[in-house]
Amino acid sequence: MRYRPLGTSGIDSSIVGLGTAAIGGGDTFAGPDDRESVKAIHAALDCGVTLIDTAPSYGWGHSEEVVGKAIRGRRDRVVVATKCGVWWEDERGSYNGVKDGRENYVSLRPDTITIEVENSLRRLGVDHIDLLQCHKPAKPPEDTPIPETMGCLMDLKDQGKIRAIGVSNVSLDQLDAYREAGDLASDQFRYSMLLRDREADILPYCAEHNIATLTYWSLEQGLLTGKVGLDRVFREDDFRGTAGEWLPWFRLENRQRLLDMFAGWTDLTEKHGCTIAQLTVAWTAAQTGATHVLCGVRTVEQGIQNAGAGALELEADEIQRVRDDLVALGDPV
Numbered sequence: 001m002r003y004r005p006l007g008t009s010g011i012d013s014s015i016v017g018l019g020t021a022a023i024g025g026g027d028t029f030a031g032p033d034d035r036e037s038v039k040a041i042h043a044a045l046d047c048g049v050t051l052i053d054t055a056p057s058y059g060w061g062h063s064e065e066v067v068g069k070a071i072r073g074r075r076d077r078v079v080v081a082t083k084c085g086v087w088w089e090d091e092r093g094s095y096n097g098v099k100d101g102r103e104n105y106v107s108l109r110p111d112t113i114t115i116e117v118e119n120s121l122r123r124l125g126v127d128h129i130d131l132l133q134c135h136k137p138a139k140p141p142e143d144t145p146i147p148e149t150m151g152c153l154m155d156l157k158d159q160g161k162i163r164a165i166g167v168s169n170v171s172l173d174q175l176d177a178y179r180e181a182g183d184l185a186s187d188q189f190r191y192s193m194l195l196r197d198r199e200a201d202i203l204p205y206c207a208e209h210n211i212a213t214l215t216y217w218s219l220e221q222g223l224l225t226g227k228v229g230l231d232r233v234f235r236e237d238d239f240r241g242t243a244g245e246w247l248p249w250f251r252l253e254n255r256q257r258l259l260d261m262f263a264g265w266t267d268l269t270e271k272h273g274c275t276i277a278q279l280t281v282a283w284t285a286a287q288t289g290a291t292h293v294l295c296g297v298r299t300v301e302q303g304i305q306n307a308g309a310g311a312l313e314l315e316a317d318e319i320q321r322v323r324d325d326l327v328a329l330g331d332p333v
């Protein structure tokens with residue numbers, strides 16, 4: 001496993017991060033098995049993963065509770081990253097919709113953040129959070145000014161409740177404003193082989209300003225593991241079952257195009273003794289500005305396999321070859 005700094009926070013963490021959205025469950029992620037989730041987390045930690053990313057909104061506290069259970073007795077080996085800003089206890093903030101039957105609000109007000117942090121500490125069973133990330137930017141009508149939010153986060157840092165501050169899903173302008181307002185360690189956003197837009201703005205900005213990046217959906221919900229063949233049918237309560245409507249790469253004809261591309265990489269996977277999932281993670285972590293890759297994990301096998309990607313280093317010509325293939329692949333039909 002390779003380790004990289006979380007920006008200027010003084011914290012190092014594994015370049016492969018364990019994502020825990022699916023183990024939180026809820027309407028979109030087909031019924032997780034908590035015991036298997038804990039085992040998967042243990043397996044990843046045993047393979048050198050130190051970064052675990054969770055959020056209060058993943059199963060409305062459930063993901064944090066499962067992570068808390070898994071890290072008991074192993075706290076000193078883990079960099080716990082959670083989030084704030086999706087609020088559901090009352091109507092403070094700006095309406096954000098209904099998820100898993102709960103109306104929720106985007107709130108980056110100091111009063112709700114302070115409550116959220118206490119709740120996260122309790123669910124995780126820890127006395128501090130290593131990285132607290134604003135899950136989403138504030139939005140009208142309750143558009144809390146960034147300096148006000150950052151002031152609260154800096155206070156929490158001074159109090160020792162959090163060690164580092166991050167953001168997620170922000171625009172370049174918002175990122176810049178957060179950096180101006182306090183100690184910004186990281187940014188989390190969607191980035192994968194199939195969705196490379198952030199190479200034009202956020203990734204170079206983070207590289208220039210020494211901000212760690214935690215990329216999500218880098219496995220594109222399993223599509224970039226090579227394990228989603230034409231015959232894979234998703235459960236009714238798995239959002240991927242209908243994903244073809246809004247995630248066109250899930251459509252059968254596009255899955256086939258991906259499988260054909262992977263088949264062309266057989267010499268690479270054989271040379272490195274790796275899987276397509278590992279090649280994907282290693283390629284992602286090798287891009288300019290990409291420091292940490294979050295991989296959602298549901299099973300022990302996935303935990304071990306994804307962790308294994310943290311040791312894989314591709315040659316420059318291999319990285320370019322994969323990029324050329326991605327460019328040739330083009331858009332989904």
Ligand SMILES: NC(=O)c1ccc[n+]([C@@H]2O[C@H](COP(=O)([O-])OP(=O)(O)OC[C@H]3O[C@@H](n4cnc5c(N)ncnc54)[C@H](OP(=O)(O)O)[C@@H]3O)[C@@H](O)[C@H]2O)c1
Pocket residue numbers: 018019020021022053054135168169188189215216217218219220221222223225227277294295296297298301302305306
């Ligand atoms: N900040 C944000 O707004 C935001 C948004 C989304 C996600 N995130 C974070 O990023 C993390 C990653 O995203 P994600 O979990 O949604 O999606 P992902 O990493 O793209 O995909 C995860 C899914 O891929 C499959 N998979 C993982 N490893 C595999 C392997 N080695 N072989 C075969 N299949 C494998 C598993 O699904 P199956 O086994 O069911 O096929 C798993 O649930 C999240 O867990 C969360 O921590 C943050």
